Structures are given as structure tokens and as C-alpha cells.
Amino acid sequence: MKSKKILFALLCVIFIVAGCANQSSNGKIVEGKVNVVTTFYPIYEFAKQIGGENANVINLLPTGVEPHDWTPKSQDMMNTSKAQLFLYNGAGLEGWVPDFLQGLNKNSKVKSVQVSKGINLITTEEVDDHDHGNADHSNTHIDPHTWVSPKSAMIMADNIKNSYVEVDPSHKQQYEARYQELVSKLKALDQKYETELAKVTRKDIVVSHQAFGYLCRDYGLTQHAIMGLSPDAEPRAQDLVQLAKTVKQDNIKYIFFEQLVSDKLAKTLANETGVKTLVLNPVEGLTKEQVKAGEDYFSIMDKNLQNLLLALQ
Incomplete structure (x- = not known):
């Protein structure tokens, strides 16, 4: 009886889990800097830290919005078409990216970079529940939440730094220096997690x-x-x-x-x-x-x- 009571209480709230607002960012392109468009917060923060005064970083995802269900608007496409770099996580987080890139201005020279590249990705079995008399069945999905581990975040930071150097080699030294600062903080965080959780x-x-x-x-x-x-x-x-x-x-x-x-x-x-x-x-x-x-x-x-x-x- 106890387990049935728990089940009923949990099922009662399944259908009222909050949805996501579909808003858009207000970033603007700045002449004379490397314009970088990022898809969500962790990439934005790392890109800002590495880019410093040489970069103008625009984050697509507005404050307070959860990224899984968000989709971009036409203004986001216009900004990205004029940018030098488009940084996205990949690993299945932003399902809208392929269509988004295809929709950019044909003259756009923006370089798109999947910042999770090189991370040993986790695959997981998720059961899809179909309520139409069909049996449940498992589908394999890639876990996109790479940045939640400082170890993976270091690989992402390296990919971001390399993308800056590729589009703006004249400021390589500055990008390398700021990247080293960021990585030293990530290494310290990693060490703290290892030591404490052990x-x-x-x-x-x-x-x-x-x-x-x-x-x-x-x-x-x-x-x-x-x-x-x-x-x-x-x-x-x-x-x-x-x-x-x-x-x-x-x-x-x-x-x-x-x-x-x-x-x-x-x-x-x-x-x-x-x-x-x-x-x-x-x-x-x-x-x-x-x-x-x-x-x-x-x-x-x-x-x-x-x-x-x-x-x-």
C-alpha cells in the first residue's frame, strides 16, 4: 500500500513540471573584435574568459531559461551570420543546430565549433514509454551534460581557445595566457572534487x-x-x-x-x-x-x- 501511495503522489505532479519560455538574447555584433555566438551559459563563460578584451561574446540562451527545449529566433540567426565563431556543445544538447547552420546567410564566414569534441561521451539507455498499447522500448542516447565535470570542462576550454587562435592568430598569445588562467582554476576545482569526494x-x-x-x-x-x-x-x-x-x-x-x-x-x-x-x-x-x-x-x-x-x- 505504501508504494502505491508514493506512486500516486508522484504521478499527480508529473504533468505540472514547468516548461521553458522561448525568449531570445539581445546581443549585438561589435566591429573590430572577434564576435562569438555561444548557445548556452557554460560555453559563454569560458568563451568570455578566454576571449577577454579581444572578443565580443553573445549568448543565445537568455537568463533563467533551461536549454533543452529552447530554439533560436531570426535575430539569433542574423547575429550568427555576421559572427566569426559559433560555439555549441553538441553531444545532442542543441538539436536545432544543423537546421540553424543551414539557415545562416549564404555569405556567412562563421566557423562553427562543437566544443565537446574529444570528450569520451557517455551513452545511456532511456526507455520511451508509448501509451498506445505498444510495449516500452529502450533507445540509446548520448548524455550531453559534459560541462558538469571539471575534467570535461578542461577539454571544452581547450577547444574554445583553439577556435579563437584559428580565427584570430594575431592575438594567439593573449588567448593562450587567458586560457591558462582558466585551466588553472578548472584544475584546482577538479583536485578539490577528487580529494573531497574520495x-x-x-x-x-x-x-x-x-x-x-x-x-x-x-x-x-x-x-x-x-x-x-x-x-x-x-x-x-x-x-x-x-x-x-x-x-x-x-x-x-x-x-x-x-x-x-x-x-x-x-x-x-x-x-x-x-x-x-x-x-x-x-x-x-x-x-x-x-x-x-x-x-x-x-x-x-x-x-x-x-x-x-x-x-x-
Whole structure:
């Protein structure tokens, strides 16, 4: 009876998970600089740090918007047509990119770069649930959440630096110097994650959205996700019941949720299993409050580590 009650409570909130606003950025092309268009926040931050005063970086994804379901508008296409670099994650994150690139101005000289190139990508089985009398079936998907691990973020930073040098070789020295600064911060973050997470005895985390595969692989953890690779991928009834059992059997104390998607499922599961919730941020974008507070990739990843250590103690 208890598992049925948990299932009912969870299913009641599946259909009210928040959707994403389809807004557009307001960046403008600047003459005399390398104009760079990025698809979402982590690439934008790394591109700004490496580009410095030599670059004008425009981020397509507006503040507070989750990237999985966002699609660009005509102004985004116009800006990108005039830019020198278009940096996107790839690995299946931005499904709109092929059509977007085909739609650019025919005279555009923009160089498109997949910044996840060279990362050992994770493939995962996701079950597609069809409610039409058909059996469920598994599809293999690539996990696109590369940037959530500092180890992968270093490879992304290297790809971004190389793309700057290719389109603007006259400022190679400056790009290299700023890249080294960024990598030294990423190495320090990586070392901190390795050292601190090696001390914990618990290794299992329950998350709302399957966004932490690279983080878990690189630092010896295992994620159990309520939803799939996309935060609006609906969980199946039997998976929710199994997850509730896992929480109880493994004596899990916290369920993680994130800020750019609805926390209703995570909080319902936490209530039904008698555990607490904490934020684990996949750093897909910043909220307006985080921008005002001066938060960045590094401050958020530091908070993530503190919350992981609290949950795994």
C-alpha cells in the first residue's frame, strides 16, 4: 500500500513540471573584435574568459531559461551570420543546430565549433514509454551534460581557445595566457572534487534530472534520476516505485533538485520517503538572482561540492 501511495503522489505532479519560455538574447555584433555566438551559459563563460578584451561574446540562451527545449529566433540567426565563431556543445544538447547552420546567410564566414569534441561521451539507455498499447522500448542516447565535470570542462576550454587562435592568430598569445588562467582554476576545482569526494563512504545520489553522468563517472559516484537526460522526460510508474525503494534501502538522506526546472517531483519523492532536499545545479544557466549576486560556474560548482559532501556523509 505504501508504494502505491508514493506512486500516486508522484504521478499527480508529473504533468505540472514547468516548461521553458522561448525568449531570445539581445546581443549585438561589435566591429573590430572577434564576435562569438555561444548557445548556452557554460560555453559563454569560458568563451568570455578566454576571449577577454579581444572578443565580443553573445549568448543565445537568455537568463533563467533551461536549454533543452529552447530554439533560436531570426535575430539569433542574423547575429550568427555576421559572427566569426559559433560555439555549441553538441553531444545532442542543441538539436536545432544543423537546421540553424543551414539557415545562416549564404555569405556567412562563421566557423562553427562543437566544443565537446574529444570528450569520451557517455551513452545511456532511456526507455520511451508509448501509451498506445505498444510495449516500452529502450533507445540509446548520448548524455550531453559534459560541462558538469571539471575534467570535461578542461577539454571544452581547450577547444574554445583553439577556435579563437584559428580565427584570430594575431592575438594567439593573449588567448593562450587567458586560457591558462582558466585551466588553472578548472584544475584546482577538479583536485578539490577528487580529494573531497574520495573521503565519503556513500556513493549514491538521487537527482531530479539525469544531468550528472560525467560528474559521477569522473569522481566515483552513481546517480539515480527521477527524469531522463531531458528534464521534461516523464518518468515511468515502475521507475518511480523502484526509486522510492532505493531511497529507503540505501538509507539516502537527501534528494537533489535543480533551479531551472520544476522541483515538484523531487520534493514529492522526498516527502513520501521522509528525506530532505538539496540543490545540485547542472550549471545549464544562471537565474536572474544568481547573475545579480555575481555567481559563476566556479561558485556554483563549489556549492555543488558542499551539498554533495553533506548528502554523502
